[in-house]
Amino acid sequence: RRSPHLTILTGLATFVFFVLATARWPIHYAALYWLLPAFPIVYALRHQYLPDFKFDYPRTPGDLAPLSVALFPLVCLWLIALKPEVSSDGLAMHMVIPARMAWAHAWNFDVQEFTWAVMPMGGDWAFSIAWLMGGEAAARLLNFAVLCLIAWIIFERLHARVPNWMTAALTGAFLSTPLTQHVTGSLFVENVVALWILGAALILRVYVKERRAVFLYAFAFFCGMAAASKFGALAFVVPLLLAACVQAKIRHLAIAVPLAAAVGSIPYVEAVLRTANPLFPFFNSYFNSPFYDKLTNFRDVRFETPIAWTTWYDITFHSSRFIEGQDGSLGFLFFILIPICLVGLRRRWPRTGFVLLWVGLAGSVISFMGQSNLRYLYSALPLFTLLIGVTIASFRLRSPRLGQALAGTAALAFLLNLVFLPAAGWYHKNFTFNRAFNPKAVANYLTASAPERKLVDWLNVNDPAARVAWMEGNAIADFHGRAFTNSWHSDQFYRRLRESTAPEGHGWLAQDLKIGYFIAPAPGSWRALTNVYTREFLDRFTRPVIASSDLELRRWSPPDPGITGPPPPHAPPGEYDEISAYTHFTGHWARDLQFHQAYRGTLVYGNDSRSRLLIRFNGTAVRLKYTAAANRCTALISIDEGEEFPFSQFSQETRWQALSPRFAAAAPGEHLLQLRFPQDRSKTAISSCYIDLDGFVVE
Structure with missing residues (x-):
């Protein structure tokens, strides 16, 4: 009752838990979610159990100015939240789940349709509630509303320790962090996970002060909801539980820990029952589920950078290595002030400061060791923002000027974050659009982006x-x-x-x-x-x-039996990529899109001796583009099924877009070039010897 933001947080977690526990049953209709809130409202009115929404409204321009500064980036994020969803993760997963819930009124956990169907989805269940009540716009606005709740908690907690303008600078610096825009401008679940983690840390503080078991049980519930929302949230949940074990009474822990495990284990038990792998599709080489590759573990190879001495610098100034965005995505507040927090660590710090430091650092390190994706570190940012506030308050007691200098640094970081806000990603480079002056803005935006x-x-x-x-x-x-x-x-x-x-x-x-x-x-x-x-x-x-x-x-629309199409075309003189209307492959060939050094960024390769490549051309000769390398073989080339010539692609040093010798036809006109593997290449292991094609030139 004394903390309305925690009351709202508890209510949201309760509704999300309801979806988590009942998602498999076809009961999820819009009418249900319009009706359910009536029960707690009626109960609260009957028992006069209402939160104390007493706000200290700004009364002077001097009080209003700091609040306006803090709200400015929030308004920017609101404008972005009004746009339709176009992010790759949103369209592939986080939009699919609530849309399917609204259409089918249940979730079928079918891993044969969606490999991720049994992953923890607490954030997506929250979006599902909003989608059922108001469609896509409501789901995106709920994501924004969750950020507003996080900002409210941060502002209120900081306001209790530092002056208004310092509170505004720190809150604004968090909200203007490009990573915050990244997770709020699209249907990512990171805001929801961060809310559970932040709520758990704050309710643990309340428990330590009042020693009432109900607060520890609420803490356990939030920890369980975080674990049930994202597998990566365990990196922060485990340090939180360890912090509780140090500070809580044994008899209270005896109930709280099983409660956290019971709530958090729901999606993992579902995964075991359906796939035999509680972490499906992760670690499948260990659990051996028949529904995914048993030989290799699923990983995002883009984000596997190990921790090094330069990591703190790299994640700030070379952020593009760690996120689908640009350099500067993490902002600048934490790069400067978190090291100062470590230097300023004192025994006289409040316990909350130690918990924030421990959970934020331990969770970040564990998460980064698993996958070096900045988005997975987002849950630490609200904790670090509060930690910086604790540090500034501590320094102000000993040296007011030093405290002001640190707050000024936060204000400077706030301004730099605003400048680097476009670094958040590629979806909102043009910020927003005005539908009133351009009615076709939404259609044009979707056509271009999705x-x-x-x-x-x-x-x-x-x-x-x-x-x-x-x-x-x-x-x-x-x-x-x-x-x-x-x-x-x-x-x-x-x-x-x-x-x-x-x-x-x-x-x-x-x-x-x-x-x-x-x-x-x-x-x-x-x-x-x-x-x-x-x-x-x-x-x-x-x-x-x-x-x-x-x-x-x-x-x-397959062709009718016995009906042949028009004759295949022949390439006129010019330069062509390896996949075109003029090439025909048979056998096992793979196309690789990861090498920017290749012609137009793609190439085709194979190592099956049964494979063939045909090129139809209209000219006098052809030269092949290829990648010369140490694992390349010798192919056989013929024109119009005539004499075969050896063509070696072997080279001690890798040479991109290498050109073959000129393979000439007997006369100008339409011809057919064939490339095949020699049948007697047993001297080289088939698994290590390849032939590739990067393009061709017709003369």
């Missing part, structure tokens, strides 16, 4: 129960039907597509899975196809339905 959404809207209207394959990417958004994606999100479809050795193999897969539609890059799109047979499959077995930007929705 063209899949127009195609999904067409499907939801015209064929909502369709079975659809995303041939590149996994931006499912709010699609109602059965989705297959060429990514780890649909692992079985992804693996079967990779094993296909011909366009007909794609066709057999589509027939087996009864796929009726395909979303794929249009011919000439800047998006590269990861499978060498996809373009030919789409051209032969599907027909276009609707386009959005450089993407197409295509319908399954």
Whole structure:
């Protein structure tokens, strides 16, 4: 009652827990969530149990100015929250869950459709409540509202220790951190997880002061909700529980610890029952679930930087290595002032300061050791902001000028953060748009940033129960039907597509899975196809339905038996990438998109002696582009099935975009070049010897 923000936090956690416990049952209708709040409201009115919403409103311009400064970045984030969802993670997962809950009124935990279907989803359950009540806009605004609650808690706690302008500078510096915009401008769950962690830390402080068991039980509930919201939250939950074990009574811990375990274990028990792996799909080489690769553990290889002496500097000034954003994404408040907090550590600090320092640092280190993704460190930022406030208050007692200098540093960091706000990511480079002056702003924004959404809207209207394959990417958004994606999100479809050795193999897969539609890059799109047979499959077995930007929705339409299409084209003189209308592959070939040194950033490689490559050209000669390297073999080249010439791609040093000798035809005209592996290459192990194609030049 004395802490309305903790009352709101407890109520939100209770509603999210309800969804967590009942998600599998088809009871989740909008009417239910409009009705449920009536019960606590009626109970509170009958028993006069109402939170004390007494605010100390600013009465003078001098009081109002600091509050306005703190609220300025919050208003900026509100404008971004009003935009539709376009982030890759949001469209692939965090938007899918609430949209499916609203459509199907339950979640089926089907890991064969979504590999992540049994992961902890506490934040997504919160978004589901909002989506059921008000759609996509409500879900995005709830994410923003959670940030507002975090900011309220930070402002109130700081206001109790430092003057108004210092409170405003620190709160504003947190809100203007580019990482804060990154997680608030899209449907990420980090704000929800950070709220549970922050709430647990503060309620532990209340317990230590009052020694009432109910506060420790609330602390345990928040810890459990954090663990049930994100696997990575355990990095902060474990230090929190250890801090509680040091400060709490044994008899209270005997109930609190099992309570935290019971709440937090719900998604992990669900995962065990459905996949035999409590952390599915992580650590599957140990748990051996049949629904995912048993040989390698799932990891995001982009974020595996180990901790080093330069890490603190790197995550601030070289942030692009640790997030889908730019340098400066972490802001500048923490780089300067957290080391000062460590220097200023004193025994006379309040216990809260030690808890904030311990949980923030220990959780950050554990999280970074698991995956060096800055987004996973976000839960530490509210804790660190409060810790800086504790440090400034401590220094002010001994040296007011030093305290003012530190607060001035925070104000400077606030201004720098505002300058670097666009570093948060790529989705809000133009900040926001004005729908009143440009009614087409939303449509233009979606076409440019998330063209899949127009195609999904067409499907939801015209064929909502369709079975659809995303041939590149996994931006499912709010699609109602059965989705297959060429990514780890649909692992079985992804693996079967990779094993296909011909366009007909794609066709057999589509027939087996009864796929009726395909979303794929249009011919000439800047998006590269990861499978060498996809373009030919789409051209032969599907027909276009609707386009959005450089993407197409295509319908399954196989050719009639016995009817042959037009003759394949021949490449006129010019320079071409390895995948084009003029190349034809057979056998096992893989396409790699990770090497920017390659021609147009892509190349095709293979090591199966049964594989073939055909190039149709209209000219006098062809030169092949390839990557010369120590693990390359000798291929055989022939033109028009004539004499075969050896073509070695071996080189002690790697040479990108190397050019082959000139393979000349007998006369100008239409010709067919064939590349194949020699059949007697047993001297080199097949697993270590490759042939690649990076492009070709027709003369």
